[in-house]
Amino acid sequence: MAAHETALLAARHIQNYSDAQELEPHWGYLARKLPCTNDAGSCAYLDQVYESHDLGMLYSGILWATIGSILFLWAIGRRAFPSTRADGLLYGTVGAAKSSTARIRRTIATYVRITLLPEAVRPIFGRTTRLQVLILAVLSGYLLIWSFAGIAYNTWITPVKNSPGLYNTRTSMGPWSDRIGILAYALTPLAILLSCRESILSVLTGIPYQGFNFLHRWLGYIIVIQGALHTIAWTIIEVRLYQPQPTTALEWATETYMIWGMGAMILSLLLFVLSTPWAIRLTGYEFFRKAHYVLAMVYVGACWGHWKQLKCFLLPSLLIFFLDRAIRLVRTGLIHYQYLPNGSMGFRAAQASLTHFSDPEHGDVVRMDFVHPQNAWKVGQHFYICFTECSIWQSHPFTPLNLPEIRNGLVSHSYIFRAKKGETKTVADLALKKASASDKVTTPLILTGPCGESIVETLTPDANVLCVAGGTGITSVLPVLLGLVQQPAVRDRKIQLVWAIRRKEDMHWVEQEINSIYKAAKSHNVEVHIYVTREASSRSPSLRDDKSTQGETQVREASGPSSAATSIKGVHTHTHTSIYVQKIGGEGFDRHPDLKKLVNEFVESTVAGPTGVYASGPCGMISDLRSIVASCNSGTKVWRGNERFDVSLTCDDRLEW
Structure with missing residues (x-):
């Protein structure tokens, strides 16, 4: 054992290694000297310290084993039982038993959406679904149990060596503080794993990496709280409960491990402050992102300097971080490694x-x-x-x-x-x-x-599709529509696009794509509803703005050097309709479409099959749709075979980053 480690342990636990007959190893901690030759109170305290530490390491192992088991079972289940909403019996490919299993799964999924899809406690958690908050609550409860379990809460009054009349007050605050410190170390690789863009979690679960941002952020908050409690507890012990003072406190504050520990605490507080919304607005997102990377890695290094015995958690954290960045660079290099104009190969x-x-x-x-x-x-x-x-x-x-x-x-x-x-x-x-x-x-x-991940993997041939977009959010839903109109038409399938834009000229952003959808509108039963929210209609807002007698909607492109007069064709009939353009706004203010009415009308108008809602746009629109889609689901009706009320939501919330 190194001399400085021996001195450190002596300072904390008053163990004399010069007469040690045996050193008992403890994973993640310094070895214990046996037999204990201190006073009875100190020996009893050391028994509790080492027992609590060993249990803390065990609980950390159980935590990671639980996470690993969940991911393993999830990955196996995704492949063994593919997530499809189609009955299969419609196409004569499966038997009744499998059909019953599919119905049970659809019914359960419907009840889960009703309960967990809406947002929860927005002032605290932001625009986050109840499912994410539930996962956070379960993880927090799990950590709370392991923070206190297995610790014998007691107080030991022990004499101070070479200082007659002085006594140390040793309590279970020390073992408890060490326990939450262990858990903070154990959570560090998970926090980094949740932030990775090249995410192994996405590969195993099929959830896009941005779906883990909420847990990454709140896990970081938990680690900051754990670090603060650990620091406060040991400060009370060393400054108040140990004697003589102020000698003990000054010696403790100048220990190398203590300096690294305070550095780690300061870095974690900086990470917390700079990740708050007001700090990001003040400094800019790019500064936040780069500062977050640097501070996080320096924080891991400071934790290593504070207690390197727990490097079993810190080394994976560093490897995960740098592996994620290395994969990004490699993938970028592979995409751009092309033939150059001179015939050679290189980066282009x-x-x-x-x-x-x-x-x-x-x-x-x-x-x-x-x-x-x-x-x-x-x-x-x-x-x-x-x-x-x-x-x-x-x-x-x-x-x-x-x-x-x-x-x-x-x-x-x-x-x-x-x-x-x-x-x-x-x-x-x-x-x-x-x-x-x-x-x-x-x-x-x-x-x-x-x-990210595919958003149409589970889209079955009998599923109706409603795409809802606000402004430039049209980019996320257009590929879904373009893919559907290139496939063979499915009888009774209903497809609709609802797009809210501020000005009618905004349609020219995606003119080519809208025209492609128009050409297949009649054969694929596609409707496109475009709501202009910033321009007042010359007639009643309930009237459509198209001139059906002309058979063509004339649109002028937005002003600019690249503008040109073009047109978007749209036939306006009572059957097999294609493009409706409706001005619902007013001069100087926006008036948004009634999404609740539109979604409910779409679901009610479907003939058969489940409904998939694809959405992208402003935060408020996504929040509204979560509640609306949840209310459209009905587990009772789905169980009775009415799949029209099996309504799912896939939203691109990157506009909220």
Whole structure:
């Protein structure tokens, strides 16, 4: 045993190693000297310290074994029992027994949505579903039990060596403080695992990595609380309960392990403060992200310096963090390792053409289109894009609005985004500047991804589909619609798009895609309802703004150098309708569509099969839809065979980041 470790243990537990006959090893702690030659009270206290520590390590192992078992069973269940809502009996492929099993699963899923899909305690947890809050509550309860279990709560008054008349007050606060310190260390790799973009958790569970952000954030809060309690408890012990004072407190404060411990506590508080919404707004998201990375790794290093005996938790934390970043770099390199113009191989950025749509009031919109040699992604996945002409240190997540199709070895990419401030505003200004200079409006991009999971894996042929989008959120739902209209039409299937935009001209962001949907509207029973929320109708808001007698809706593109007069075709009839454009707003204010009415009418109008709602847009819209979709479900009706009331929600909440 090193001399400084011996001195450290002597300072804390008054053990003399010079006459030790045996050193008993303890995982995660310093070895114990046997036999104990101190006074009876000190020996009893040391018995409790080491027993509590060993139990803490055991409980940490149980915690990780529980997490591992859940993930293992989840991964096996996903593959052994694929999540499909189709009965199968409709197509004559399964027997009644399997049909009954599917009905039970659908009924259970329906009751789960009714109970856990709405949001819970928004002032505290933000826009988070009850399911996420329930998982956090279960984890918190689990940790609370292990923080106190197995500790014999007692007080020992022991004499101070070489100081007659002075006594130390030793309590179970010491073992308890060490216990929560162990749990804080044990949770560190889990917190980092929940933050990974290249997430093994997503591979095992099928949940997109952004679905773990809530637990990552709150697990960080728990670790900060645990660290604070650990620090406060030992400060009380060393400054108040141990004698003589202030000598004991000063010696303790200058110990190397204590300096590292205080450093770790300060770093964890900085991580907490900088992750609050007001701090992110003040410093900017990019500063928060980069500072978070650096501070987190320095924090892990400080924890190692404080108590390296628990490096069994810290080493995996470092490996997970750096492995995640390494995989990102490798994937980016593979995407851009292409043939160069001179015929050699090397790193080559993608060249995107930019189309600028002016909107001085709410922020200009930019559309990017380019082709790139790579493998196709899955519908619902997104890429992180770095605009190298602006900054190589920033990247932003964007969802392709087109289908991932390989043609002649190339895959087309199309994106739209609203430029309000920061990097996206710089890109919009760049596009406008190039266009005004009569230059070709292009910019080099670096892609990382694809990230996330498919959102149509469980979409069955009999499922009705309702897509709801607000503004640029149309990018996330368009691929779902484009994929459906390319498949063979399914009898009695109902498909509808509800898109809320501020101005009628905003339809030209995705004019090509809307026209593609229009061409298949009649054969696939597709309806497109576009609500203009910022422009007042010249007639009653309940009247449609289209001129059905013309058979074509004329639309002028937003003003700007790239604008051109175009049209979006739309037939307006009572059967097999296609595109409705309705102005519902007023001058100077927005009036949003009644989502509750629209979703309920859609579900009620379906003939058979479950309904999948795909949504992307502002935070408030997503919050409303969670409650609305939950209310549309009916476990009783689904159990009786009425699948129309099996309504699921898939939402892209990255707009909330």
